[in-house]
Amino acid sequence: MGAINYTWLEQYGRITTGPVNEPVFGMPLTLLRHPEDAKLMLEAYNEHLRADSLRSAAVYFMHSVRGLVLGIHYMTSMCDASLNISLENIHLQLEVQEGRPVLHFQLVDATEHVHPGSVINGVEDASHWRNELLTAYYGEQLHPIIEGVALAGEANTGQMWAQLASILRWFKTTVVKMDITDSEREAVIQGYEHVIALPPEILGLRKNMLSFKPVEIANPHQPGETMLMKPTCCLHYQVYGGQNYCYSCPKLTKAERQERYDAIVAAKSG
Secondary structure (H helix, E strand, C coil), rough: CCCCCCCHHHHCEECCCCCCCCCEEEEEHHHHHHHHHHHHHHHHHHHHCCCHHHHHHHCHHHHHHHHHHHHHHHHHEEEEECCCCCHHHHHEEEEEEECCEEEEECCCCCCEEHHHHHHHCCCHHHHHHHHHHHHHHHHHHHHHHHHHHHHCCCCCCHHHHHHHHHHHHHHHHHCCCCCHHHHHHHHHHHHHHCCCCCCCCCCCCCCCCCCCCCCCCCCCCCCCCEEEEECCCCCEEEEEEECCCCCCCCCCHHHHHHHHHHHHHHHHHH
């Protein structure tokens, strides 16, 4: 395990220890547990997202929540220390970049804390510690804000949780290919396998939506290779005044995907 890479946390998780440039809205993240406060956030967010409804904005909000997911998995599997990314220590900041909303998780207290995983010798003990921490984070931190935002936007919590499935798998498949130690690689895989097998009631669901059966499709950006179809629609087509379905959206028919594939390849070839 090594030092925390703050650049990585900012780039992939939007977790920042410094000020955000000209935020247009902000609130303590813990307030999202309350639907009335969560609705204020959704209204401010959707002013720039331009989704067709607060329901769609609530689901799209999960594109930002994935930053917390990446943060907790990264720090518990690859770092000697951790930062407090609990709800109580984060101020949610909304910034507008090129006309589009970007949500940041600004830490109130950015003190690093040595976590048990860096001093535990036994693999079994380290795995037990990591499992307990991840279970608590998903159940006590993520669950309350997802529930609050879902109620505020009258959205389906299952659809919201499902938005995290692909980013979790991306983290696992990407990081294991990096130049890291075998113990770090095993910790990444173990953390992923633990959360996709969490009892659904911890997430407030009847079924754990973080687990899905991967479906490979042709990759138009790298012809000859494959990529994963998204496990569920991210509602990109309902934001910014209306967009096309993503190429990897499960809503596309086989014919529609082929047509999109051909168009992307043609555009890339000039």
